[in-house]
Amino acid sequence: MTHMGLSSCVSLCLPDLFIERFCMTGGSSPIGYLKAWQTNLYLSADAEKVREALSEGIAAATMFMSNKLTEVSQTQLRVAFDGDAVLFSDESERIFKAQGLDGFFQHERDNEDILLDRGPLKDFLASLGKLQKKFYAKGHRLDCPIRTYLVTARSAASSGIRALKTLRAWGLETDEALFLAGAPKGPMLEKIRPHIYFDDQMFHVEGAAEMGTVAAHVPYGIAQKHPHKKSLNTGK
Ligand SMILES: [Mg+2]
Missing domain, CATH: 3.40.50.1000 (HAD superfamily/HAD-like)
Structure with missing residues (x-):
């Protein structure tokens, strides 16, 4: 369904999640590929790329990890x-x-x-x-x-x-x-x-x-x- 950041986030609760699609873009922006991949959500720590994705009509957000993490459900x-x-x-x-x-x-x-x-x-x-x-x-x-x-x-x-x-x-x-x-x-x-x-x-x-x-x-x-x-x- 999604890839990149969400995969790592979801894998916190779903350890069996397969990450099958990925790309190596040699340092250039991956945003141009998101629509072709039918991306449902783009997550990144790079706010500039997130803004770029939003401007392409892709649901996107910048990740901020908390130092203190509340325990979350492993099944839902x-x-x-x-x-x-x-x-x-x-x-x-x-x-x-x-x-x-x-x-x-x-x-x-x-x-x-x-x-x-x-x-x-x-x-x-x-x-x-x-x-x-x-x-x-x-x-x-x-x-x-x-x-x-x-x-x-x-x-x-x-x-x-x-x-x-x-x-x-x-x-x-x-x-x-x-x-x-x-x-x-x-x-x-x-x-x-x-x-x-x-x-x-x-x-x-x-x-x-x-x-x-x-x-x-x-x-x-x-x-x-x-x-x-x-x-x-x-x-x-
Ligand atoms: Mg609001």
Whole structure:
């Protein structure tokens, strides 16, 4: 399904994972080959290559390993996603930056029935969903070896509804959806114990890594232009 970085990450929990495809590019960028390989996810410690992959429409993230690693399941792959600017576009984040929290809430209420645009990792969640359905077909619904999580700063009562409606319309509901309403993500991720967590904001990536989660940064959206400004995910 995937190759390169994810293979090494997944092999932490799936020691029998075969890594069959690889390339040696003599120091030149491998990004041009990713589409030909039908890559579902590109992970690298090289942020520049990750940005290049995202610009090619490939789901991609920069890896940051934690010094302290929380023990993870050996039998179930758990993947956690932020919502805005990861599964969804950064549309709402832009409204927050321009109009503040009240403007954001109003915008989400006004657009509750309008689906959010796709974000850079939507197709990767869809790929995991396809694998899950294969396990369901074999009777493994409750003990599916893949479990997905939405971990968002949106709140369930208001802005979260639009996110849920969008996922449902895409047919891509995560197994669990956690609406933190601005609370720190690190402690929740410590409980979930995902093998990897994706977020567009370094603040959350660092917060997750500090608490032992393998976190990956998706360098996409408005948060990259103003990384130190108050953001949707930290401002509530
Ligand atoms: Mg976000």
